[in-house]
Amino acid sequence: xxxxxxxxxxxSVQEGDNSIINCAYSNxxxxxxIWYKQESGKGPQFIIDIRSNMDKRQGQRVTxxxxxxxxxxxxxxxxxxxxxxxxxxxxxxxxxxxxxxFGKGTLLTVNP
Amino acid sequence: ETGVTQSPTHLIKTRGQQVTLRCSxxxxxxxVSWYQQALGQGPQFIFQYYREEENGRGNFPPRFSGLQFxxxxxxxxxxxxxxxxxxxxxxxxxxxxxxxxxxxxxxxxRLTVT
Numbered sequence: 579x580x581x582x583x584x585x586x587x588x589x590s591v592q593e594g595d596n597s598i599i600n601c602a603y604s605n606x607x608x609x610x611x612i613w614y615k616q617e618s619g620k621g622p623q624f625i626i627d628i629r630s631n632m633d634k635r636q637g638q639r640v641t642x643x644x645x646x647x648x649x650x651x652x653x654x655x656x657x658x659x660x661x662x663x664x665x666x667x668x669x670x671x672x673x674x675x676x677x678x679x680f681g682k683g684t685l686l687t688v689n690p
Numbered sequence: 691e692t693g694v695t696q697s698p699t700h701l702i703k704t705r706g707q708q709v710t711l712r713c714s715x716x717x718x719x720x721x722v723s724w725y726q727q728a729l730g731q732g733p734q735f736i737f738q739y740y741r742e743e744e745n746g747r748g749n750f751p752p753r754f755s756g757l758q759f760x761x762x763x764x765x766x767x768x769x770x771x772x773x774x775x776x777x778x779x780x781x782x783x784x785x786x787x788x789x790x791x792x793x794x795x796x797x798x799x800r801l802t803v804t
Contacts, residue, residue, distance in 0.1 A: 614795075621795035622793075676745055680733050
């Protein structure tokens, strides 16, 4: 089966710094990866996705990197702002393509 | 704002009771999935409905059941509630049945079983 693990359950950064959140997965058949942001009292909010035929994708202030060789995924947030404080989940699908498997999440705290 | 609406937002039930949670789909999204999120954990897949039929199921017992209606709205029913069913229940919608597009989540229903 699939498993998703995060390297750090919490991350604290200063406002303006860059943040990097890491994720590891076990199933080499995983072919679609999504990062979600979840604020307190809300559902997960889509940030950015990447397919297995890519190794990098950029959005507004966010970049996702995928290393299929070592089964590692990362989310980079540039110029982190207080509004970025939330729990970040990596998720993936593959094999059975009807469900997403989520990691446990990283709590990002941005200090002013 | 995702356009996925869940009701109620909070609910308290007693062990052994039954509960129905509701989800209205974002316009044009014909697939709905339900996830259970325990405190401090990531969401866990319960099942998915596509064109009013169950399209896949996670590791949840049969007392978790669902429905999808012609307007793509959905219900999650849980019978014989147990204390461990206390969690945030999330509904997520998308276009199509496979993961070619990201899920869009509602804000969930917080269920407490006492």
